[in-house]
Amino acid sequence: MxxxxxxxxxxxxxxxxxxxxxxxxxxxxxxxxxVKQSIQDAITIMRKEIADAFEKVTNTVxxxxxxxxxxxxxxxxxxxxxxxxxxx
Numbered sequence: 001m002x003x004x005x006x007x008x009x010x011x012x013x014x015x016x017x018x019x020x021x022x023x024x025x026x027x028x029x030x031x032x033x034x035v036k037q038s039i040q041d042a043i044t045i046m047r048k049e050i051a052d053a054f055e056k057v058t059n060t061v062x063x064x065x066x067x068x069x070x071x072x073x074x075x076x077x078x079x080x081x082x083x084x085x086x087x088x
């Protein structure tokens with residue numbers, strides 16, 4: 001698992017740049033929490049080690065929300081890419 005600031009998406013970067021540009025102009029903080037995986041992991045059935053990271057990632061998402069926001073603020077949690085594999 002890795003935690004950082006900014007948009008955590010792959011590809012050529014155009015969408016990433018546009019999202020970060022708007023977020024910067026509107027002073028919207030963007031935090032990323034990812035489970036590191038190889039290209040092979042991204043295109044095949046989810047390995048047990050990656051699935052087992054679910055609880056740690058979930059707890060980290062909740063911690064970031066608690067630490068970085070105040071009551072009444074809005075939060076968007078967005079799953080990008082291989083996130084749909086969690087349900088397997």
